[in-house]
Amino acid sequence: xxxxxxxxxxxxxxxxxxxxxxxxxxxxxxxxxxxxxxxxxxxxxxxxxxxxxxxxxxxxxxxxxxxxxxxxxxxxxxx
Amino acid sequence: xxxxxxxxxxxxxxxxxxxxxxxxxxxxxxxxxxxxxxxxxxxxxxxxxxxxxxxxxxxxxxxxxxxxxxxxxxxxxxxxxxxxxxxxxxxxxxxxxxxxxxxxxxxxxxxxxxxxxxxxxxxxxxxxxxxxxxxxxxxxxxxxxxxxxxxxxxxxxxxxxxxxxxxxxxxxxxxxxxxxxxx
Numbered sequence: 001x002x003x004x005x006x007x008x009x010x011x012x013x014x015x016x017x018x019x020x021x022x023x024x025x026x027x028x029x030x031x032x033x034x035x036x037x038x039x040x041x042x043x044x045x046x047x048x049x050x051x052x053x054x055x056x057x058x059x060x061x062x063x064x065x066x067x068x069x070x071x072x073x074x075x076x077x078x079x
Numbered sequence: 080x081x082x083x084x085x086x087x088x089x090x091x092x093x094x095x096x097x098x099x100x101x102x103x104x105x106x107x108x109x110x111x112x113x114x115x116x117x118x119x120x121x122x123x124x125x126x127x128x129x130x131x132x133x134x135x136x137x138x139x140x141x142x143x144x145x146x147x148x149x150x151x152x153x154x155x156x157x158x159x160x161x162x163x164x165x166x167x168x169x170x171x172x173x174x175x176x177x178x179x180x181x182x183x184x185x186x187x188x189x190x191x192x193x194x195x196x197x198x199x200x201x202x203x204x205x206x207x208x209x210x211x212x213x214x215x216x217x218x219x220x221x222x223x224x225x226x227x228x229x230x231x232x233x234x235x236x237x238x239x240x241x242x243x244x245x246x247x248x249x250x251x252x253x254x255x256x257x258x259x260x261x262x
Contacts, residue, residue, distance in 0.1 A: 003180025005172055012243040015217065016224050017235060036182040039189055040250070046192055047249060050199055051218035059108050061101070070100050073122050077129050079093045 002026045007037050011044060088132055091141055096125060099142060103149055109215060110153050112204060120156055124149045139229065147230050150212065157208050171247040186254050194260075195253055202252035210245035213238065 002010070007030045010023050019027070031037055103124065107117035128135075128145045135144055175186050203211060213231060216222045222230070228238055 003176075004182045005176040005180040008247070009243055012246050013239045016239040016242055036187040039187055040182070043190075043195060043250070043253075044246060046195055047199060047246070048218050050196055051203070051214060052221070054196070055109060055200070055203075055215075055219055056105055059105060061105060061108070066101050066104065069104065069118055069122070070096055073096060073100070073125055074093070076122070076126060079089065079096075 002030050004030075004034060004037050004040075007031070007034070008040065011041060015048070088135070088141075092129060092132065095142055095145060103146070106146075106215070106220065107149065107153060109219065110208075110211065111156060116156065120152045121149065124152050127152070139226075143226060143229070150230050153212075154208065171244060171251060174251065175247060185258075186250065188254075188257075190253075190257055194257055198253045198256040199249070202249050202256070205252055206245055206248055210241055210248065213241045214245050217242065 007027055010019060010027045013019060013023075014027075031041060100121070104117060104121050107120045108114055111117050111120065124145065128148050131148075135141060139147075175183060177183055203214065206214070209231065213227060216227045216230060224235060224238065227233075228235055231238070233241070
């Protein structure tokens, strides 16, 4: 049986590498019985999704500006 | 033969500018939070990469190689500007968890998605440079573990520990902001 601190370590580790079978098993067992970690896991997924899909929506990048930047660069490089 | 190879490399370089410039620029914008500086950094990245094209050994893709230069330039930018991140080095696990390893009650509450997202962007910008870089490479750029390790020059074990720490820092930052708002 693992505690919440260990569970969060495994959760974050699983985002980088495959967990060992016993780490997966212990995590699955913990999340079945721990309400706090269920809440945290949901929050964590929300953060990942936000970074993946939403973060660039706030950038408001102007396509025309990108074209001009590319032209400026290609001119500097004489390509 | 050499001329032919050189021509291919220059064509590939030009293709990367045409196809991926926007991706590089977006990454720089998110990291430095300022469009003018992001533009300068990206242009300087491509100029440096072009000058060093003869040193490109093809161990990784050219895009990854240029991306590494971009990340280096971003790190240089932070160093030159001496931007200090406010996040204090602290033992986050001690702060968040009880001695027995359970969450301390004050850090766990069912917040609405909207409330979390409201503070998320602010809190991402408060992260230390490397923590932010790792988060963005993993979830925004969707880079593979090995690629992130190469770009950041860290081991796989270091990587997940940085990610773990970044996530706990975000947790502390968001929850603290929510608490202030609710009070």
